[in-house]
Amino acid sequence: MIRAAQPTDAGAIGAILSQFIDTTNWMPRLYSRAQELAFAGLMVDRGWVNVIEPQGQGTGIAGFLAVDAGYVHALYIACEQRGLGWGRRLLDHAKSDAIRLELHTFAENRGAQRFYAREGFVEAGRGDGTQNDEGLPDVLLVWERKTA
Numbered sequence: 001m002i003r004a005a006q007p008t009d010a011g012a013i014g015a016i017l018s019q020f021i022d023t024t025n026w027m028p029r030l031y032s033r034a035q036e037l038a039f040a041g042l043m044v045d046r047g048w049v050n051v052i053e054p055q056g057q058g059t060g061i062a063g064f065l066a067v068d069a070g071y072v073h074a075l076y077i078a079c080e081q082r083g084l085g086w087g088r089r090l091l092d093h094a095k096s097d098a099i100r101l102e103l104h105t106f107a108e109n110r111g112a113q114r115f116y117a118r119e120g121f122v123e124a125g126r127g128d129g130t131q132n133d134e135g136l137p138d139v140l141l142v143w144e145r146k147t148a
Contacts (some may be wrong), residue, residue: 002093005049005064007041010062013049016076021127023079026108028134048073050093052086067088072103075114100144106138116141 004012014037021027021036031039035140044062049067063077070095077087084134092143105112107126121141 001053001055001091002050004047004054005044005051007044009049009061009064010037010041011062012046013044013051015036016061016078017074018137019079020076024049024109026136027106028136030133039107043073050090052090054081054084054086062086063090065094067094067098067101069098069099075103083132084112087115088119095143095145098143098145100140102140104132104138104140106134108137113139113141116143119143 014033016058017036017040018033019027039108040049043066047100048068049064050067051064053060054062061078062081062084063075065075066073075090077085101121102111102124103116103121103128105116121143123139127138127140129137132138
């Protein structure tokens with residue numbers, strides 16, 4: 001089930017974000033877990049976040065997607081829930097209301113680039129890391145709805 005995130009979801013969202021940082025060797029930890037939780041709460045408060053909860057699994061939130069004005073700020077799936085199609089479902093949900101979506105992913109994150117390519121995103125530019133907090137090279141990806 002996909003639903004709008006509630007303030008009570010911020011802890012689970014922050015934990016999923018922290019888990020990605022903890023399990024990704026090239027990703028620097030710039031913020032404390034408390035700061036990541038606050039960031040999750042901010043995204044929820046702004047109305048950007050949808051979460052996915054697998055029905056009948058009792059596992060809680062499997063992942064989240066934060067989108068504002070066609071820009072994907074975050075798409076993360078809990079490690080134990082990856083490969084089950086949750087990211088695609090969240091992205092399809094966002095696409096259903098969009099004409100265009102864009103996002104940045106890190107150049108090092110080749111798995112994300114493959115995922116987004118399968119989902120119809122194309123590379124629209126590269127950055128040297130001066131425009132993100134982590135200072136890591138990134139890739140701009142864009143999806144546009146095909147018109148008949």
